[in-house]
Amino acid sequence: MLASILVTGLVNGGVYALLALGFSLVFGVARIVNIAHGAFYMLAAYLIYVLLDVVGVGVAVAVPAAVLGTVLLGLLSYWIAIEPIREHEGAVLITTIALTLVFQEVLLGFFGGHFLANPSWVDGTFPLLGVDVTYQQLFTLVVVAVVLGGTWAVLERTRLGIAIRATANDRVTANLVGMNVRRVEMATLAVSAGLAGIAGAVVAPLRVVDPLMWQAPLVTILAVVVVGGLGSLKGSILGAFLIGYVEAATVFLVPSGSFIKGAVALTVMVTVLLVRPEGLFGVAFEEER
């Protein structure tokens, strides 16, 4: 039981961390509450399904292709729909909602509403503390660790990362010292869509793929970023594992827990907010005027 909770929470938390990190980056840099983030994750999962099961290429080709495709679609939707109306916050919000619906309906039209299952990429299990862990789960964990580490290195060590953090910190000053804020935003969006793409790609063989799969993780990552503190990367990652474990514990300990795991996770979020309105690691920044 305990081992099941540990493994499930770790895997789910890792996927949430990938998603929440991307969401948090876009919010921090561009101040966009990107509801379409879940849709990018879904798109990548469908791309994996198409590339592996329909086209029939190998995993080594399919994963980079799916991630690249997600990044391109993300940038494209930003150029077409969001960029021209950036001034209007409300319009941007519902544009991201409408984009999500468009993706959902297009996928529904092409693939139908039923669940599509992907075969595992690596077969077999190994015992750990009395539970069977599939190699697929281990693979997911490795990918999550590598990608999180890579993103961390990019953000901390490269010029792009410094530009992203500077823009998130203070847009006006970043612009004043000569950063092209628009290009930084584009780059952030690409990184964010890429992270969502990787999350979708590694989830595809673990779960079934369907056109409504964006909903459940979306609500969870919103809870994660709020718990961790909006725009805080450390907070997003820790929040992701916290929520991942809370959900796993609810599923395994409470009867019919999978129905209420979302509600429990969100209650945790509200509780955190009541104690710390800016989240665990959020900065209580002065009101932006």
Add this chain to the structure above:
Amino acid sequence: MFTWRVLKRPFVLLRTEVLVLPSRVAVLAFVVGILALPLFTKDPYLLRVVALTSIFAIFAASWDFLSGYSGQVNLGHALFFGAGAYGSSLLQHHLGWSPWITAPIGAVVAGGVGFVAGIPCLRLRGSYLSLATLAFPLILVGLLFALPDLSGGELGISGIEPLVRSRVGFYYLAAIVMLVSVFAMWLVGDSNTGLLLHAIREDEVAARASGIDTQRYKMLAFVLSAFFAGLAGALYAHMLRVAGPSTLETAFSFQAVIWGVFGGVATIYGPVIGVFLLYPATELLGGVPWVGEHRLLVFALVVLLVLRFVPEGVSPWLRDKIEVVCRRCKARNVFARKDCRVCAAGLK
């Protein structure tokens, strides 16, 4: 002579205050049109669609009262709708009270839920508030699923008594409740209170510095908005005779945001226009081949396209096209006039 004058007054008011502005003529035409519709058609499907549209109009306008006016962008507005629907249905179903008593109680229950939801929200602002409110309806759904004996679980409560049995009767009930509640919200929004809400949205610190108890007004916006959304929810439950978890869905909360922003926020009438444009269109397009199967896609594309070119919403854009504001006295005029109708200053 004197009585003649009293009798003439409404007509004078109509001529001098209503017929001078296209937007006011449009409102008058809308009210008359809604009330007169059953005289021209008895088509039950059409009446049903318009009655549902009216209910959603209350819902969207109440979202606007909270999110547009006080700037507390609520992404979980379905919470109040669902609270009204469940509140009224539970009382009606378990206690057997008349729906005429339970529906207002449902609205009051929703107002109470608004108060409870408002308490944590007073401490939050901006995107934190939006994301936290998104969670509330899902928490309520979890609670309802945890108590299946009381709430009916996933299926909800069915077989609720209707408020009125005849179709035309219910149509009028929905239409009149819609007109009255939208007008009431517009009145509050146009009053001193509404002005304070605008001030809080624009700059909360400055508003507090000017001696406004911002917490109280933000809470007021929450409770009033929740009350009207709950009223809409109760009407909806008694119309469909079922209250289920679908009233609390995230997609339904997003619907309110789409209707509101599409119509134009912080206006009250904007979201009503948004609902009356979008909902019947998506509903009536259901019969068209291809479009009917893909109406959600068409709906999303229409919203995307319209916002791409009119990001401030349809109704403010339209209003600016047909009316000009006098630069001297700030009175509104028809775009065709050369001089202001109030102060006679040139408009060009």
